[in-house]
Amino acid sequence: xxxxxxxxxxxxxxxxxxxxxxxxxxxxxxxxxxxxxxxxxxxxxxxxxxxxxxxxxxxxxxxxxxxxxxxxxxxxxxxxxxxxxxxxxxxxxxxxxxxxxxxxxxxxxxxxxxxxxxxxxxxxxxxxxxxxxxxxxxxxxxxxxxxxxxxxxxxxxxxxxxxxxxxxxxxxxxxxxxxxxxxxxxxxxxxxxxxxxxxxxxxxxxxxxxxxxxxxxxxxxxxxxxxxxxxxxxxxxxxxxxxxxxxxxxxxxxxxxxxxxxxxxxxxxxxxxxxxxxxx
Amino acid sequence: xxxxxxxxxxxxxxxxxxxxxxxxxxxxxxxxxxxxxxxxxxxxxxxxxxxxxxxxxxxxxxxxxxxxxxxxxxxxxxxxxxxxxxxxxxxxxxxxxxxxxxxxxxxxxxxxxxxxxxxxxxxxxxxxxxxxxxxxxxxxxxxxxxxxxxxxx
Numbered sequence: 001x002x003x004x005x006x007x008x009x010x011x012x013x014x015x016x017x018x019x020x021x022x023x024x025x026x027x028x029x030x031x032x033x034x035x036x037x038x039x040x041x042x043x044x045x046x047x048x049x050x051x052x053x054x055x056x057x058x059x060x061x062x063x064x065x066x067x068x069x070x071x072x073x074x075x076x077x078x079x080x081x082x083x084x085x086x087x088x089x090x091x092x093x094x095x096x097x098x099x100x101x102x103x104x105x106x107x108x109x110x111x112x113x114x115x116x117x118x119x120x121x122x123x124x125x126x127x128x129x130x131x132x133x134x135x136x137x138x139x140x141x142x143x144x145x146x147x148x149x150x151x152x153x154x155x156x157x158x159x160x161x162x163x164x165x166x167x168x169x170x171x172x173x174x175x176x177x178x179x180x181x182x183x184x185x186x187x188x189x190x191x192x193x194x195x196x197x198x199x200x201x202x203x204x205x206x207x208x209x210x211x212x213x214x215x216x217x218x219x220x221x222x223x224x225x226x227x228x229x230x231x232x233x234x235x236x237x238x239x240x241x242x243x244x245x246x247x248x249x250x251x252x253x254x255x256x257x258x259x260x261x262x263x264x265x266x267x268x269x270x271x272x273x274x275x276x277x278x279x280x
Numbered sequence: 281x282x283x284x285x286x287x288x289x290x291x292x293x294x295x296x297x298x299x300x301x302x303x304x305x306x307x308x309x310x311x312x313x314x315x316x317x318x319x320x321x322x323x324x325x326x327x328x329x330x331x332x333x334x335x336x337x338x339x340x341x342x343x344x345x346x347x348x349x350x351x352x353x354x355x356x357x358x359x360x361x362x363x364x365x366x367x368x369x370x371x372x373x374x375x376x377x378x379x380x381x382x383x384x385x386x387x388x389x390x391x392x393x394x395x396x397x398x399x400x401x402x403x404x405x406x407x408x409x410x411x412x413x414x415x416x417x418x419x420x421x422x423x424x425x426x427x428x429x430x431x432x433x
């Protein structure tokens with residue numbers, strides 16, 4: 001019997017679940033290690049994997065861990081359906097299939113020498129976390145780091161301790177807001193775009209990366225332009241129904257692009273005309 | 281020490297305002313301070329003032345009967361607090377609660393209302409600037425109402 005080649009992008013590799021951490025009531029972070037004890041495939045911030053939950057199905061999930069660490073892959077997953085429910089219910093020692101990494105990531109090279117503005121909403125912070133890790137690990141390569149994060153409520157905020165730690169870093173500004181704050185919340189209440197008023201930006205020497213619900217990103221891109229950023233310095237991570245992850249099946253076609261292969265990260269001026277097309 | 285005129289002139293809200301108008305505004309302005317926890321105004325009270333926040337944070341709250349207050353929005357440094365003084369019936373619609381100690385410039389809206397009635401050029405300038413703030417907050421409120429972070433149905 002023929003053995004599948006390990007570099008076949010359609011063949012999942014067995015990974016072992018090492019840890020599952022509950023982030024919010026419905027969002028969990030999984031740490032996976034290669035089942036055969038080897039290193040993980042290197043990935044770029046913004047890339048995703050296809051995670052195979054045996055007997056249930058396959059899911060495209062962005063990698064949310066540190067790209068400098070090659071011993072495990074980290075994914076933050078929101079439990080919203082049968083496959084994600086099963087994935088986040090895995091126990092340490094269980095086996096999960098991993099394909100990838102796939103897709104075009106965030107423009108880490110183009111961002112060198114510039115201020116980096118990270119605008120995230122909800123679970124959209126997960127695909128952006130590797131950007132933050134990389135900027136903070138290579139501080140001299142980048143200018144200021146500005147992180148604007150919006151969540152539904154304080155309880156639904158991701159990576160709370162890390163946000164606080166990032167805020168203490170040199171040349172880093174972290175602003176957080178929630179749509180609905182309880183009485184004990186002493187931070188901002190309002191949508192993520194309202195944070196721009198408090199951000200110390202230098203638009204002419206900045207690059208912006210944003211990820212979140214598509215409606216949010218439409219408002220964010222508009223605000224970034226109002227602030228003075230040009231569309232070629234704004235990047236978005238798009239999401240559609242991805243199946244094969246290598247541009248064969250066409251499930252994730254977005255105008256002339258395949259999200260899985262040409263994205264998920266796109267430069268704003270490349271997809272701007274598509275963003276308000278209802279049919280897409 | 282910064283003069284009120286200079287502080288107002290440097291604020292985006294008052295940018296490019298005619299010098300005569302600016303002098304009128306300065307005549308209606310004073311420095312104020314609110315301790316953390318204090319209410320700057322409460323719903324249904326007469327609205328005769330608006331504020332330029334210089335330091336601190338203000339929560340706009342609404343009280344459902346027999347429930348704890350709901351914070352609908354927070355305003356911070358550089359933002360304008362209050363427009364109910366501009367439109368009848370001149371009463372506040374929300375409570376404004378100082379989350380942290382607040383330093384602000386209070387502008388006498390009642391006085392300014394009179395001046396706007398007398399001088400429609402001034403009135404139009406003031407209205408245009410408040411309309412911009414209202415438009416931004418309406419857009420933010422609509423986005424907030426969309427509840428975009430909820431699980432899609």
